[in-house]
Amino acid sequence: MPKVTGYTPAWLSKPEPGFDLFTATSEDEKHALSLNGKGTSKPGPRRTIAHRGTEVFIAVGKEIRWADLVYLKETWEDKQQAQKGQARGKGKESFQTESRDGNAQGYRTIKTPVADDIRQLVISPTGNYLAILTTHTVHIALLPESSHLTAPDTGPMRLKTYTLGPTTHVxxxxxxxxxxxxxxxxxxxxxxxxxxxxxxxxxxxxxxxxxxxxxxxxxxxxxxxxxxxxxxxxxxxxxxxxxxxxxxxxxxxxxxxxxxxxxxxxxxxxxxxxxxxxxxxxxxxxxxxxxxxxxxxxxxxxxxxxxxxxxxxxxxxxxxxxxxxxxxxxxxxxxxxxxxxxxxxxxxxxxxxxxxxxxxxxxxxxxxxxxxxxxxxxxxxxxxxxxxxxxxxxxxxxxxxxxxxxxxxxxxxxxxxxxxxxxxxxxxxxxxxxxxxxxxxxxxxxxxxxxxxxxxxxxxxxxxxxxxxxxxxxxxxxxxxxxxxxxxxxxxFSPDVESRYSFYITNTTSITFVSLVPWVFRLETEMNEGNEGTDFRIELIAKQSSIRERVFTQKMHDTSAPLTASNLISDPDLGYFLLSATSHGPLALSFESPEAEMGLVRRERSPTYDSEPDKPLILCEPRPVYQPPHALAMSSGLTKLREKLGHSKYKRLLNEEVRMSPATLTVFTDVHKLLSEETHRLGSAAAELFRRCQRLQVDLQTQIRRANEVASRVDAITGNDTDDGPAVSANERLEERIQAAQDRQKQLAARIEKMRKQVTKGTNRELTDKEKVWVEEIHNLASKVLKEHEGDAVEDDNVPWRRYEEVEHIKEELLDQVSAEAQMAPSPNIKVPSEVRRVKMAKIKDLLDRESALVEATKNRLERLSMS
Structure with a gap:
């Protein structure tokens, strides 16, 4: 579900112009709106907010308020920056706001020809038409361009409006x-x-x-x-x-x-x-x-x-x-x-x-x-x-x-x-x-x-x-x-802007988020593939519940201020934004964007882009900003009652002494009824204010405790939690801790490498195909060179070890034959020159040495390969 990061922002709260968008201007209108919520009017859907991009249209009574939320936000931010500049002693030179002084307050009032309170606003897909619905009538208004919002004229606007079906919808x-x-x-x-x-x-x-x-x-x-x-x-x-x-x-x-x-x-x-x-x-x-x-x-x-x-x-x-x-x-x-x-x-x-x-x-x-x-x-x-x-x-x-x-x-x-x-x-x-x-x-x-x-x-x-x-x-x-x-x-229902399989449900006092994503895609896979065990898996999917999470709840003191249908807006300036309202003021919820939840990396910014300042650390979960009860802002009805009595048959009682009479009893009964309602309303509002003050103390203690926990963790990281030894700067302590961590990391890496080598030696794993071919080749070469692998050798008389044995055998036979002939017959008196004899003997020794070296090198290599 989307995570709530903030509630009604300051630029939509009292006394900013954004707050006036959703409230009535006169006491009569406020009283009428309250009556509409108490059940005196016909029950039905309340869709009194429509939007075109970041522009919103809010129906309040019989009129419509038109505003651009981004314009209201930027105006409020400009004002805050100007106030900070003046507080620092920079005066008006710190920030120029003259460009906005001549413009509107960020919204315009649209007068409509309706005869009853507006119940629904439905904007066309292209944003050119606005359907204005009461309980029985429909009017179609042609919407103006956004430039009219920032025009110097701040008076009410009258749009080109057509009555849909003058004889049908009446x-x-x-x-x-x-x-x-x-x-x-x-x-x-x-x-x-x-x-x-x-x-x-x-x-x-x-x-x-x-x-x-x-x-x-x-x-x-x-x-x-x-x-x-x-x-x-x-x-x-x-x-x-x-x-x-x-x-x-x-x-x-x-x-x-x-x-x-x-x-x-x-x-x-x-x-x-x-x-x-x-x-x-x-x-x-x-x-x-x-x-x-x-x-x-x-x-x-x-x-x-x-x-x-x-x-x-x-x-x-x-x-x-x-x-x-x-x-x-x-x-x-x-x-x-x-x-x-x-x-x-x-x-x-x-x-x-x-x-x-x-x-x-x-x-x-x-x-x-x-x-x-x-x-x-x-x-x-x-x-x-x-x-x-x-x-x-x-x-x-x-x-x-x-x-x-x-x-x-x-x-x-x-x-x-x-x-x-x-x-x-x-x-x-x-x-x-x-x-x-x-x-x-x-x-x-x-x-x-x-x-x-x-x-x-x-x-x-x-x-x-x-x-x-x-x-x-x-x-x-x-x-x-x-x-x-x-x-x-x-x-x-209110459709979501992020997924067609999620929506919001707005009731009188609550807003609930519902998502069908946990089972929709899995069910589609099972319906398409149709493999074995599909019935069992579909049964498990049916038992898996959709996501249902309540994102907002207001206390239900009475039904005089029901929530209007939610509107979802996704905009780079506003973020993932939900907007609703009551007859007493707006309600806005800011959600964490889905990209932030999924951990997606943002695209690279241009070199001239000014990065946003880092947001402060959130120590506590966001909660709605406290708004004083509406009853504290309502004026007393005694003045109107007195004016009403001044024009009634009881007006003479206002200037006479109090006497016991049926007329006096009637006046006192009316006054008592009015005062009892007002005192009960004020008492409930005062009690709510007292409970809020108590809750504020608890929240303040919680924030202080969490701030101390964060501070202690920071001190533990920086090393300020110990007072032993000479004073060392924070940078040096951090560098020492970082160096110690790096040394520790190197030691752990060395130990892991050593353990890996030991495990590799003691683990019998299967040989790959290339290794098997290589071993087979070694055995084949050994069978050809070494005599102890004779059983695995191929029957071939040209193998090196057999040729070597044959040479040795011939050598021994020749030596025996020479020695025998030398003993039997006297050696002829043939004189060979010493120089020729030395040359021949040197060649023979050279050939014998090369043959011996080749055989020894081959034996050593085979022994090393066998050991490895």
Whole structure:
């Protein structure tokens, strides 16, 4: 899990401008925000923070605050450096901040035309549009450039805003459950809205066509679609309004949330809309496409491979049900219509490759079949607590893109991110309930495109034969404590920026990190390889839990300040950053970057790069900075109560003596009720302050103790812990210790080398092939030279030792013969000159010496080789 390195920084704390981003400006707004958290408003998701890079948009009441976090941080750092320079006596010359004095405070206020408090902010993929949602209305704002943040004008801004569906999304109609930007929309201009009454609408927005904000291009009533039998039926929403008559579908099909798998997923996932119903059912719409859509480069080829292979496998197989053949033929007809189109090439946003725009295929139809409700295999049993079964949010991770199958037989390599190629080849659906129960399910069968048949189709009777889809419940875990569960709780998901298989869960008072990485990649390996023992290993993987760690918890005094959905930002200036907020102020968490956790080496800096100063040693774990309770900053309501009494029928009592009467009792009762609430609130805040002071003492003692431990360790290293002997400088002591350590190291190295040699001599290890050949060659040479190896010698008369013996034998015979002849016959009186005799004798002795030396050298060499 990510390690928390710091909590809300100083540049987002009071009294800095960054703190004012998240708080109301007037007491009336603060009171309204507090009431919204106490359950007087309708429960639902709170996504009041959206970001575009390091720019954040925060909804506070009916207005939006727009700021750049990097600008706020740098402004605060400049101010701190200027204050340090002035404290050192350098004055204004130490640091120039005049360049920022004429600019804004780092944020702007955006006025909106909404009539109710903003509940959700959803920014488009390209960052050009911002969807502003209340409980029943949707407004689309055109976002300005970042340069407006640092403009000298600090007044409120009014953006170009369009009301989405002025006659559709209104207070008299159904509330808004989710608003999603379609991942396949052209340049991120397609918005999908899902109402609580299960009506899905697709809006293809264009600033040049105002009608695009008034009428959706496609409307689907899921209640009608669930009972549909053919494509010829009308599945549009009723124009007259909401049907007030009783229907079981009004409870079973009340939408809690909806989501797409994302543009980087494979197969049909990018065009599949998942809908989670409040009562626990899960549905899917595939393919849900706008009239004009732009697929990524890998989507069309991957669908081509899948559809063609499926139809080829079903063509001659008579055992396949007719319902499956119907779906395969529908997909083939859909792809044939798509293949016959001539796509339009457009320029995408900056940093993206050029895109292609297709038209939604007209065959088999524009309205897909509603798949579901999915059966949850191995689902947990129903509990007595109703909140355990009420869904609040859904999060889907699509299957990975199979690059090997996609580029099979192709010479070119497909350019894809490593994150898109890694992962699981099955979809993962995560469901979250009001009680904080998280269910992780696997879509092993895979959701594919399905349509209803036409009324004249011969396959219409096979519609009921289609099997009910199912999801395998892989794991169930709790993310909330029993004391944190209440009726208005609405936990939500927040995707992580570091991995598509990790996310954060934000509840009323807590933020929990969940990672599926420990088992995702191992499960994919087992599913692909399919070796012996796979069932046993998959069972072990199923028992291995996902990573679940709570990163933040605030005390639940009341529900007046619930946490908004977390936003994750990864930026070189901010780091790995989590941002959330309450109605009383911001909440920020700084995590250790994954590169630092993995120990990766940073790239080489340029010679002109100024290195950052070393961070101080952390003696204690980081903890949230104490913020005074909100009750201490609230003004008393007695003034407003007195003004209210001054305009009521009891105003005469304010100037008269106190008399016992029903009117006086009524006034005293109202005052007592107000004072009791305020005194209780102040008493709780004072008690919290007292406990914080006590905890501060304990923390201070702990820090002092740890500082002493570090100091003693430093003294032990430097040698300051001993007072014996003459005073020696720290450098000399360090050099002595280093020299002693080096000498000790050399001694240990010598001992290790000596022991290694002894172990090598006493260890019988097998000979290598080269050594065996060398030994064999030595034995062969010894058998040829030495007589004692005669048994191993080859039968050959030309071996050296036999030739040597033969020479010796001939020598002895010649000597005997000469001696015998000398005795038998007198030597002839032949006189040989002495000079000739000496020359001949010298040659003979030389030859004999050379032969003797050669034989002796050969014997010595063989003896040395045998000994070694």
């Amino acid at each position: 207070t008299s109609q159904s509330g808004i459950a989710s608003a999603l930007w379609h991942p396949l929309g052209v340049n991120g201009t397609c918005l999908v809205t899902v109402t609580e009454e299960a009506v899905v609408r697709i809006w293809e927005l264009s600033t040049t066509d105002r009608w695009s904000f008034d009428r959706p291009t496609l409307t689907i009533d899921l209640k009608k679609l669930a009972d549909g039998t053919s494509l010829d039926q009308d599945f549009g929403a009723s124009v007259s309004g909401i049907n007030k008559a009783f229907s079981p579908d009004s409870f079973e099909m009340e939408v809690a949330s909806a989501c797409f798998a994302g543009k980087g997923s494979g197969g049909w996932s990018p065009m599949t809309l998942w809908i989670a119903m409040r009562e626990g059912d899960v549905y899917a719409l595939c393919p849900l496409l706008p009239e004009k859509w732009s697929p990524p480069p890998t989507l069309i080829p991957s669908l081509t491979v899948s559809i063609v292979a499926k139809n080829a496998a079903m063509e001659d197989d008579f055992d396949i049900p007719e319902s499956h053949k119907l779906l395969a033929q529908q997909q083939l007809a859909w792809f044939s219509d798509l293949d016959n189109q001539d796509p339009v090439h457009i320029e995408s946003s900056m940093g993206e490759p050029p895109g292609t725009v297709y038209t939604r295929p007209a065959k088999p139809g524009k309205v897909p079949r509603l798949q579901g409700p999915f059966e949850l295999d191995l689902a947990p049993e129903e509990s007595d607590n109703e909140l355990n079964d009420l869904l609040t949010d859904i999060f889907v991770v699509g299957e990975k893109i199979d690059a090997e199958q996609l580029m099979y037989g192709e010479e070119e390599e497909l350019e894809m991110d490593d994150a898109e190629q890694e992962g699981l080849s099955a979809g993962i659906i995560c469901l979250l309930t009001s009680s904080g129960r998280l269910s992780i399910c696997l879509d092993l069968e895979g959701v594919e495109a399905q349509w209803l048949p036409t009324s004249k189709s011969r396959y219409s009777r096979f519609v009921q034969d289609i099997e009910i889809p199912s999801l395998l419940t892989f794991q169930v875990m709790e993310t909330s404590r029993s004391s944190e569960i209440w009726e208005g709780s609405w936990p939500v």
